[in-house]
Amino acid sequence: MILKQLSVFVENKEGRMKDITQVLKDSGINIKTLSLADTTEYGMLRLIVSDPDLAKAKLREAGFPVSITDVLAVKADDRIGFLHDMLCKLEGNISSIEYMYTLPTEEGPVVILKVANPSEVEQVLENI
Amino acid sequence: MIWNETKECMSRDEMNHLQSTRLVKQVNYVYHNVEYYRKKMQAAGLEPGDITGIEDITKLPFTTKDDLRNTYPCGLFAVPRSEVVRIHASSGTTGKATVVGYTRRDIEVWSECVSRVLAMAGVGKNDTVQVSYGYGLFTGGLGAHYGVENVGATVVPLSTGNTKKQLTMMKDLGVTSIMCTPSYLMYLTESIEEQGILDELQLKSAVCGAEPWTEEMRNQIESRLHIKAHDIYGLSEIMGPGVAGDCVYHKGLHINEDHFLPEIISAETLTPIGDGEIGELVFTTLTKEALPLIRYRTKDLTSINHGKCECGRTTARLSRFVGRSDDMLIIRGVNVFPSQVEAALLEMGEVSPNYLMIVDRVNNLDTLEVLVEVDEKFFSDEIKELENLTKKITHVLQQALLIQPKVKLVEPKTLERSEGKAKRVIDKRKL
Ligand SMILES: [Zn+2]
Numbered sequence: 255m256i257l258k259q260l261s262v263f264v265e266n267k268e269g270r271m272k273d274i275t276q277v278l279k280d281s282g283i284n285i286k287t288l289s290l291a292d293t294t295e296y297g298m299l300r301l302i303v304s305d306p307d308l309a310k311a312k313l314r315e316a317g318f319p320v321s322i323t324d325v326l327a328v329k330a331d332d333r334i335g336f337l338h339d340m341l342c343k344l345e346g347n348i349s350s351i352e353y354m355y356t357l358p359t360e361e362g363p364v365v366i367l368k369v370a371n372p373s374e375v376e377q378v379l380e381n382i
Numbered sequence: 383m384i385w386n387e388t389k390e391c392m393s394r395d396e397m398n399h400l401q402s403t404r405l406v407k408q409v410n411y412v413y414h415n416v417e418y419y420r421k422k423m424q425a426a427g428l429e430p431g432d433i434t435g436i437e438d439i440t441k442l443p444f445t446t447k448d449d450l451r452n453t454y455p456c457g458l459f460a461v462p463r464s465e466v467v468r469i470h471a472s473s474g475t476t477g478k479a480t481v482v483g484y485t486r487r488d489i490e491v492w493s494e495c496v497s498r499v500l501a502m503a504g505v506g507k508n509d510t511v512q513v514s515y516g517y518g519l520f521t522g523g524l525g526a527h528y529g530v531e532n533v534g535a536t537v538v539p540l541s542t543g544n545t546k547k548q549l550t551m552m553k554d555l556g557v558t559s560i561m562c563t564p565s566y567l568m569y570l571t572e573s574i575e576e577q578g579i580l581d582e583l584q585l586k587s588a589v590c591g592a593e594p595w596t597e598e599m600r601n602q603i604e605s606r607l608h609i610k611a612h613d614i615y616g617l618s619e620i621m622g623p624g625v626a627g628d629c630v631y632h633k634g635l636h637i638n639e640d641h642f643l644p645e646i647i648s649a650e651t652l653t654p655i656g657d658g659e660i661g662e663l664v665f666t667t668l669t670k671e672a673l674p675l676i677r678y679r680t681k682d683l684t685s686i687n688h689g690k691c692e693c694g695r696t697t698a699r700l701s702r703f704v705g706r707s708d709d710m711l712i713i714r715g716v717n718v719f720p721s722q723v724e725a726a727l728l729e730m731g732e733v734s735p736n737y738l739m740i741v742d743r744v745n746n747l748d749t750l751e752v753l754v755e756v757d758e759k760f761f762s763d764e765i766k767e768l769e770n771l772t773k774k775i776t777h778v779l780q781q782a783l784l785i786q787p788k789v790k791l792v793e794p795k796t797l798e799r800s801e802g803k804a805k806r807v808i809d810k811r812k813l
Contacts, residue, residue, distance in 0.1 A: 259763075261763030263756055263761065263768075263791075263793060264793070265792055265793050265796070291765050293765060293768075293769070295790050295791070296768075296791060296792075298763055298764075298765055298768075300763065314576070314758075317793065317794065317795050317796075318793065319756050319757075319758045319761045319793060319794050320758075320761075321758070321761050321762075321763055323763050352764055353764075368763075368764075
């Protein structure tokens with residue numbers, strides 16, 4: 255499944271994360287999962303939320319640079335070797351995985367992948 | 383449209399004659415009415431009779447900001463307080479404010495000068511002009527305001543701040559022209575784009591000044607807002623905005639020479655230099671009553687061109703300002719002007735031209751850090767792309783400045799926006 259992920263540029267300053275969560279809370283938006291990539295000067299907060307378009311609008315209003323990126327969500331089997339097997343399937347079919355993290359759901363964990371061509375990769379995974 | 387053809391299109395001979403007559407009169411006037419100047423002239427062994435025309439200008443001593451500070455607040459005024467109808471003041475970054483005053487006649491001349499610049503931008507009585515310069519002690523707001531009224535256009539005195547209200551008024555009143563600082567207009571441009579309201583605006587022109595800006599910035603403003611952007615120059619000591627402005631040909635700013643006699647001097651030797659060469663701009667007021675100034679050193683670096691312009695005006699033109707001699711930073715022995723950073727960033731086109739230079743000295747070595755706002759239009763969620771962007775900016779700035787800066791990306795709109803003037807440099811070096 256392709257999901258809309260929210261990406262927010264955030265400076266390494268005290269309280270910036272809290273400013274973001276405040277906006278989301280006030281807008282009634284639920285955070286499903288998040289991942290934070292950081293450098294020494296800034297971070298990139300990636301979020302899967304209940305309403306990505308509304309979240310984008312509200313965060314922009316609050317002055318954050320924010321974009322929506324398509325990411326691939328793959329349901330994970332909770333067993334030893336699942337991730338390895340999936341990566342083997344993908345080998346040769348994608349240029350690279352830019353980043354990945356997981357999303358917990360009621361039906362078990364889901365792996366979120368950022369790849370250059372999410373729909374093609376989705377096909378590859380389905381066909382095997 | 384030319385506001386005052388008689389004065390703006392006179393021949394060079396006629397202008398020299400007019401300036402000479404007025405200079406002789408003004409020198410006599412300051413000698414007899416300003417004690418400070420009388421003493422200065424006497425110390426230089428000068429009497430008013432020694433000045434017979436503009437060719438004698440170099441005999442006169444210079445005036446600097448220090449002279450205004452030494453005589454704070456009104457020691458250089460040539461009229462009693464009863465003749466002064468208005469005061470303005472410029473906030474000095476160091477030391478006391480500089481206080482300037484105007485007689486009723488000075489205000490009339492000022493309005494005339496601003497009207498000439500508005501006419502260059504095509505503003506007439508059918509226009510609605512939003513004045514988004516600060517109103518108050520700063521000359522920008524009221525100076526612009528009186529000029530707009532003088533041409534008979536409708537003035538909307540919004541002053542600065544409250545972006546939402548600025549845009550609502552601009553839209554609802556069908557504002558056709560705006561006067562503000564160029565960096566504030568860039569800020570408004572971003573907000574207009576964010577709200578997607580450009581199609582609902584009637585804006586045709588902008589008359590921007592009060593801080594130096596570049597040709598690239600003009601191009602950005604013109605193409606993003608689909609308007610014509612004109613430059614208006616001035617300084618409170620001489621009058622305020624309206625000392626000079628640029629016509630539709632944008633080949634320099636026409637000086638209102640019948641009121642302000644320009645000179646370009648070498649900042650080192652203080653001797654006059656010729657047309658086309660860059661030096662420090664010096665003005666002598668020719669008609670000022672309340673605060674006449676003789677050979678005031680503006681610290682602005684530019685060159686002058688006395689040739690006739692394609693627009694028909696014959697008044698001498700100033701080239702774009704290179705910077706201010708006191709804005710110039712010397713970093714690791716290299717002369718650096720903030721305008722170079724702005725020009726380089728605009729040319730790149732991938733970042734916003736909002737930047738802050740932080741100069742420091744660590745272990746006896748000068749360091750330059752440049753904070754640049756990320757632009758949402760070019761925003762990538764991949765760290766490696768942002769890192770590539772940082773590298774690219776570093777490279778471009780190094781090419782432009784000849785020293786390597788440390789570049790840091792910051793959130794949009796975090797760097798202070800100018801409502802008066804933008805802060806572009808923090809120099810932490812303790813010399
Ligand atoms: Zn012209």
